[in-house]
Amino acid sequence: MADLTRLTAAETAERIASGAVSAVEVAEAHLARIDAVDEKVHAFLHVDREGALAKAREVDEKRARGEELGPLAGVPLALKDIFTTKGVPTTVGSKILEGWIPPYDATVTRKLKEADVVILGKTNMDEFAMGSSTENSAYGPTGNPWDLTRVPGGSGGGSSAAITAYEAPLAIGTDTGGSIRQPAAVTGTVGVKPTYGGVSRYGMVAFSSSLDQAGPCARTVLDAALLHSVIAGHDELDSTSIDQPVPDVVAAARNGSVEGLRVGVVTEFRGEGYQAGVLQRVDETVELLRELGAEIVEVSCPSFTKALAAYYLIAPSECSSNLARFDAMRYGLRVGDDGSHSAEEVTALTREEGFGDEVKRRIMLGTYALSSGYYDAYYGSAQKVRTLITRDFERAFSQVDVLVSPTTPTTAFPLGERADDPMAMYLADLCTIPANLAGNAAMSVPCGLAPEDGLPVGLQIIAPAMADDRLYRVGAALEAAHQARWGHPLLEEAPSL
Numbered sequence: 001m002a003d004l005t006r007l008t009a010a011e012t013a014e015r016i017a018s019g020a021v022s023a024v025e026v027a028e029a030h031l032a033r034i035d036a037v038d039e040k041v042h043a044f045l046h047v048d049r050e051g052a053l054a055k056a057r058e059v060d061e062k063r064a065r066g067e068e069l070g071p072l073a074g075v076p077l078a079l080k081d082i083f084t085t086k087g088v089p090t091t092v093g094s095k096i097l098e099g100w101i102p103p104y105d106a107t108v109t110r111k112l113k114e115a116d117v118v119i120l121g122k123t124n125m126d127e128f129a130m131g132s133s134t135e136n137s138a139y140g141p142t143g144n145p146w147d148l149t150r151v152p153g154g155s156g157g158g159s160s161a162a163i164t165a166y167e168a169p170l171a172i173g174t175d176t177g178g179s180i181r182q183p184a185a186v187t188g189t190v191g192v193k194p195t196y197g198g199v200s201r202y203g204m205v206a207f208s209s210s211l212d213q214a215g216p217c218a219r220t221v222l223d224a225a226l227l228h229s230v231i232a233g234h235d236e237l238d239s240t241s242i243d244q245p246v247p248d249v250v251a252a253a254r255n256g257s258v259e260g261l262r263v264g265v266v267t268e269f270r271g272e273g274y275q276a277g278v279l280q281r282v283d284e285t286v287e288l289l290r291e292l293g294a295e296i297v298e299v300s301c302p303s304f305t306k307a308l309a310a311y312y313l314i315a316p317s318e319c320s321s322n323l324a325r326f327d328a329m330r331y332g333l334r335v336g337d338d339g340s341h342s343a344e345e346v347t348a349l350t351r352e353e354g355f356g357d358e359v360k361r362r363i364m365l366g367t368y369a370l371s372s373g374y375y376d377a378y379y380g381s382a383q384k385v386r387t388l389i390t391r392d393f394e395r396a397f398s399q400v401d402v403l404v405s406p407t408t409p410t411t412a413f414p415l416g417e418r419a420d421d422p423m424a425m426y427l428a429d430l431c432t433i434p435a436n437l438a439g440n441a442a443m444s445v446p447c448g449l450a451p452e453d454g455l456p457v458g459l460q461i462i463a464p465a466m467a468d469d470r471l472y473r474v475g476a477a478l479e480a481a482h483q484a485r486w487g488h489p490l491l492e493e494a495p496s497l
Contacts, residue, residue: 004021004025004026004030005029005030005166005167006166007169008169008219008220008222008223009072009075009169009170009218009219009220009223009226009227010071010220010222010223010226012074012075012076012169013069013071013072013073013074013075013226016059016063016069016073016074016075017063017069019063022056022060023055023057023059023060023073023074023118024053024056024057024060026056026074026075026076026118027052027053027055027056027074027076027118027120028053028056030076030120030167031047031049031052031053031120033165033166034047034120034121034167036497037167037497038165038167040143040148041142041143041145041148041161041162041165041167041497042124042140042141042143042158042161043078043123043124043142043152043157043158043159043161043162043165043167044078044121044122044123044124044158044162044167045081045089045091045121045122045124045137045158046081046088046089046091046121046122047120047121048085048088048119048120048121048122049121051087052118052119052121055113055116055117055119056074056118058116059073059074059116059118060074062116069116070115070116070230071115071226071229071230071250072116072170072226072227072230073116073117074116074118075117075118075169075170076117076118076119076120076170077112077117077118077119077168077169077170077172077227078119078120078121078122078123078158078159078162078163078167078168078172079109079112079119079120079122079123079159079171080125080156080158080159080171080172080173081093081122081123081125081158082125082128082129082174082204082205083106083108083109083203083204083205083214084102084104084105084106084109084203084204084205085102085105085109085119086102086103086104086105086109087101088101088102088121088122089122090102090122090205091122091138091139092125092127092128092205093124093126093127093128093129093136093137093138094127094128094138094355094356094359095138095333095353095354095355095356096332096333096350096351096355097205097326097332097333098138098332098333100331100332102203104203105203106200106202106203107200107202107203107235107237107238108172108199108200108203108204108214108231109203111230111231111233112172112230112231117170117230120167120168123156123158123159123161123162123171124137124140124142124157124158124161125137125154125155125156125157125158125159126154126155126157126179127355127356127358127359128205128207128319128323128359129155129156129174129176129179129207129212130155130207130319130359130362131154131155131358131425132151132153132155132178132179132182132425132426132429133151133152133153133154133157133413133415133418133425133428134151134152134153134154134155134156134157134158134161134183135151135154135415135416135419136154136155136356136357136359137158138356141157141415142157142158142161143161143415144157144161144164144186144187144412145161145164145165145187145494145495145497146164146187146412146455146456146494146495147412147455147495148497149414150186150412150413150414150415150455151186151412151413151415152164152183152186152187152412153182153183153184153185153186153408153412153428154179154182154183154428155174155176155179156171156173156174156179156180156217157183159171159172159173159180159183159217160173160183160184160186160187160189160191160217163187163189163217163218163219164187164188164189164219164491164494165497169218169219169223170217170218170223171216171217171218172215172216172217172227172231173191173214173216173217174204174212174213174214174215175191175193175212175213175214175432175436176208176211176212176315177211177311177315177429177432177433177436178193178407178408178428178429178431178432178433178436180192180193180215180216180217180444181193181407181432181442181443181444181458181460182407182429182432182444183217184217184407184444184445184458185406185407185408185444185446185456185457185458186408186411186412186455186456186458187412187456188446188449188458188490188491188494189217189218189219189446189491190218190219190220190221190223190224190443190444190445190446190475190479191216191224191443192215192216192217192224192441192442192443192444192468192471193213193215193435193436193442193443194213194214194215194228194232194441195213195242195439195440195441195465195466195467195468196210196240196436196439196440196465197213197238197240197241197439198213198232198242198246198441198466198468199213199214199215199231199232200214200231200233200235200237200241201213201214201238201240201241202238207315207318207319207322208314208315208318208319209240209322210314210318211314211315211318213436214231215228216228216231219489219491220479221253221256221472221475221476221479222250222253222254222476224475225250225252225253225254225472226250226253228468228472229246229249229250232246233246242466244466246468247466247467247468247469248469249469249471249472250472251469252469252470252471252472252476253472253473253475253476254476255473255476256472256473256475256476256477256478256480257292257293258292258293258294258473258474258477258478259292259293259294260293260294260295261294261295261401261402261470261473261474262294262295262297262399262400262401263286263289263294263295263296263400263401263402263403263404263474264297264299264399264400264402264403264404265286265297265299265403265404265405266299266301266304266403266405267298267299267300267301268300268301268302268304268305269304269405269430269431270406273409273427274409274410275409275410275411275452276452277411277451277452277453278406278408278409278410278411278450279406280451281447281448281449281450281457281459282404282405282406282447282457282459284447284448285404285447285448285459285478285482286404288478288481289404289474291481292477292481297400299396299399299400301389301392301393301395301396301403301434302392303385303388303389303391303392304389304392304434306385306388306389307385307389307434307437308426308427308429308430308433309382309385310383310385310386310389310437311429311433311437312426313365313366313369313379313381313382314379314383314386314437315362315366316362316363316366316369317365317366317369317370317379317382318366319359319362319363319366320363320365320366320367320369320370321366321370323355323359323363326350326351326354326355327350328346328347328349328350328351328354329343332350332354333350333354334350335349335352335353335354336350358422369382386438389434389437389438390437390438390439392434393434393438393440393462393464397464401463401470402462402471402474403462403463404459404460404461404462404474405431405459405460405462406431406457406458406459406460407431407432407444407458407459407460408428408429408430408431409427409428409430409431411450411452411453411456411457412455413428431460432460434462435462438465439465440462440464440465441462441463441464441465441466441467441468441471442460442461442463442471443461443471444458444460444461445459445461445475445478445479446459446482446490447459447478447482448482448486449493456490459478461474461475
């Protein structure tokens with residue numbers, strides 16, 4: 001039998017539904033793979049072996065009874081440790097929630113279970129999703145399976161590394177400023193940030209509420225679309241959830257074509273700070289789009305140059321507000337509660353020990369930006385820039401159907417290289433942040449290996465809000481064309497662990 005961990009999610013589901021393989025066999029194969037390689041990769045913070053096998057047995061029993069199985073029934077998945085999971089630890093990569101067992105499921109978790117997806121466990125992440133490398137996790141960094149001395153991106157590096165290392169065919173991530181797309185780019189996988197409000201945030205531990213968005217991570221565009229269709233949709237428990245039909249992303253992924261599409265190339269996303277090999281692969285892919293029948297248009301979005309500055313005022317401000325709930329009084333870590341300290345002192349001691357450096361940095365930035373006398377100068381001005389960025393998108397989408405750019409300015413950088421330089425770390429999300437500020441849909445797809453270092457390069461595709469299907473249409477067309485040229489999926493070039 002072929003290695004079950006090398007199958008796509010679509011292939012795995014088909015084999016389970018036909019009875020060619022059992023869901024238990026598939027789950028056991030992936031659990032064995034985790035046992036074999038995760039000590040090196042460190043993609044997982046918690047492996048729910050018992051729960052995964054129980055769900056797999058349930059799927060096999062349904063098939064034996066002749067019940068119709070969903071499109072991802074029995075397929076294993078790695079879940080970012082930012083979603084609450086009833087009876088399973090949720091830490092958000094932070095010591096302040098170490099050992100916390102949620103009493104309820106996030107909406108995304110519930111939908112996965114209802115679709116009979118087998119959740120293998122919870123993946124490593126930058127603490128509270130604050131970071132671009134997964135080095136800010138309180139539980140240690142994750143390695144990039146292409147080169148374990150390099151970062152797997154962040155904040156969802158554990159999810160991207162898990163699918164790259166064949167520990168799971170699917171994963172869920174969250175994207176506040178690029179934390180799904182950026183890890184996808186540097187690991188040679190597919191990552192999608194749906195339209196803001198397209199996937200429920202209920203039960204997803206909040207970092208920046210106006211930016212956070214859950215989305216799918218996969219090795220193929222079709223697999224991402226199948227997962228997207230499972231987790232998307234309106235949720236009354238989330239006041240920001242969009243009450244509209246979900247775009248047919250699966251049909252778009254199955255029938256990818258760019259014939260007749262107008263594709264805009266963002267002129268602001270190149271120049272100083274961009275790796276030559278990244279721009280080379282992106283330019284080659286733009287030319288490929290032209291060959292496939294797309295019309296290529298140069299588009300200028302001048303406000304995008306201010307996006308990074310605006311983001312690092314808006315996101316920390318919302319973080320300052322959201323993380324105030326971690327006060328040692330209700331749940332999680334409690335330090336100094338020996339009767340010798342006041343409640344305020346217990347809170348201060350707990351937050352000092354429980355939060356890492358990057359979280360503290362952003363709380364302080366946000367608190368300052370929201371303080372009396374500075375609100376209008378900082379937070380208010382950032383929101384005005386956000387409006388300008390949204391208007392730039394509106395003008396661009398009046399001319400073109402989608403926008404494209406590099407996903408990241410560089411390939412995966414070495415672990416530790418930017419640990420002491422927050423600004424250099426923040427620049428990793430330079431190209432991805434505008435889509436979060438405007439709430440648009442965006443995807444990263446592999447477009448080759450950089451000639452300098454042989455590491456993956458990602459192309460970012462951006463579509464208007466609620467036009468997520470355009471991402472999959474373009475992504476699927478590029479995936480097919482690239483693989484026809486390469487003769488195999490890009491991940492087959494990754495070194496074996």
